[in-house]
Amino acid sequence: MHFRPALGVYSRLGTMGILGRVVGVQGARIGIPRSMFHHSESTLAYAFLEAMGASPVLSPPTNRRILERGVSLATDENCLPMKIHLGHVDAIASSVDRVLVPRYASQEAGHDDTCVKMWAAHDITRNVFPDLDVVGYDVDTRFGSDERGAMIRFGRELGVSRAAARRAWRTADERRTSERRAAQAEQEKLLETDTGRPRVLVVGHRYILDDDLMGRPTLSCLGKQDVTVLRSDRVDIQRSRELTKALSPTMKWVYNQEQVGAILALRERIDGIVMLVSFPCGPDSLCAELVQRRISEVPVCVIVLDELTGTGGLHTRLESFCDIVKMRYVA
Ligand code: SF4
Numbered sequence: 282m283h284f285r286p287a288l289g290v291y292s293r294l295g296t297m298g299i300l301g302r303v304v305g306v307q308g309a310r311i312g313i314p315r316s317m318f319h320h321s322e323s324t325l326a327y328a329f330l331e332a333m334g335a336s337p338v339l340s341p342p343t344n345r346r347i348l349e350r351g352v353s354l355a356t357d358e359n360c361l362p363m364k365i366h367l368g369h370v371d372a373i374a375s376s377v378d379r380v381l382v383p384r385y386a387s388q389e390a391g392h393d394d395t396c397v398k399m400w401a402a403h404d405i406t407r408n409v410f411p412d413l414d415v416v417g418y419d420v421d422t423r424f425g426s427d428e429r430g431a432m433i434r435f436g437r438e439l440g441v442s443r444a445a446a447r448r449a450w451r452t453a454d455e456r457r458t459s460e461r462r463a464a465q466a467e468q469e470k471l472l473e474t475d476t477g478r479p480r481v482l483v484v485g486h487r488y489i490l491d492d493d494l495m496g497r498p499t500l501s502c503l504g505k506q507d508v509t510v511l512r513s514d515r516v517d518i519q520r521s522r523e524l525t526k527a528l529s530p531t532m533k534w535v536y537n538q539e540q541v542g543a544i545l546a547l548r549e550r551i552d553g554i555v556m557l558v559s560f561p562c563g564p565d566s567l568c569a570e571l572v573q574r575r576i577s578e579v580p581v582c583v584i585v586l587d588e589l590t591g592t593g594g595l596h597t598r599l600e601s602f603c604d605i606v607k608m609r610y611v612a
Pocket residue numbers: 360361362363396397398399486536559561562563564565
């Protein structure tokens with residue numbers, strides 16, 4: 282059984298935050314926090330707003346100040362990406378007319394959900410910043426609101442015609458698809474090249490891998506270890522989601538399905554796995570446990586990230602892990 286807030290919390294099915302108002306979009310500075318959904322759907326949201334005549338503004342890359350501000354604004358039980366998200370909203374709030382935080386609950390009919398923090402990101406943002414104009418759209422296919430429809434309705438509420446909103450969506454979707462394909466093709470090329478170095482797959486949410494404080498330090502450290510670095514988010518998403526059923530037919534969270542599926546897709550072609558898990562994330566910890574118990578042919582290193590994670594200990598762990606991977610590779 283699925284929970285959905287009673288209608289009336291949202292202005293109408295599939296659109297939220299604007300509460301029925303029609304507001305101007307031409308030249309409006311709409312902030313996009315460089316966090317959570319931004320990393321999964323950054324191109325889409327940015328290109329969509331731009332194509333409708335708005336001026337999207339990205340918050341700066343994550344830094345210590347953004348992290349500390351987010352930690353001070355969030356309650357303790359929030360996961361690290363949510364804390365960082367609040368820091369990003371705070372960083373951008375004073376320089377834009379409104380901030381975009383959509384709700385991604387279920388992106389594709391027939392597939393499972395994101396997670397409760399993703400469901401609540403829009404409402405949490407509004408609660409933490411009651412004076413800020415937080416706008417968004419509601420993607421929840423379980424209730425008939427797919428991404429395309431939700432974004433076109435959102436465009437309508439921003440004041441553009443249906444035809445213009447449709448055109449903007451098409452442009453944005455094409456750009457997203459071509460970027461994803463290019464990233465996947467690049468990784469596939471890397472897999473086909475014999476570099477003579479072991480391959481390490483880094484597994485994590487895109488909003489962790491692409492974050493300057495969460496995932497980038499790991500990617501950059503591994504990049505200096507004489508190994509070929511691969512990423513779980515550069516494997517075909519649909520294939521990953523299907524493959525994951527072989528290991529866990531009941532895994533509910535779609536982003537974690539993609540991660541486990543990426544491991545299964547590449548298990549014959551990799552020499553080690555580094556999993557980035559954010560604290561305190563239930564889906565991540567269960568997923569890490571599953572992989573450690575069921576994937577035995579390659580070494581697995583699980584790194585738990587929280588606001589206190591420092592780079593010193595991280596480098597030592599990754600260097601030691603790569604030494605093991607290299608020894609096995611030679612042997
Ligand atoms: S999956 Fe985990 S890390 Fe990601 S938003 Fe949900 S609780 Fe946070």
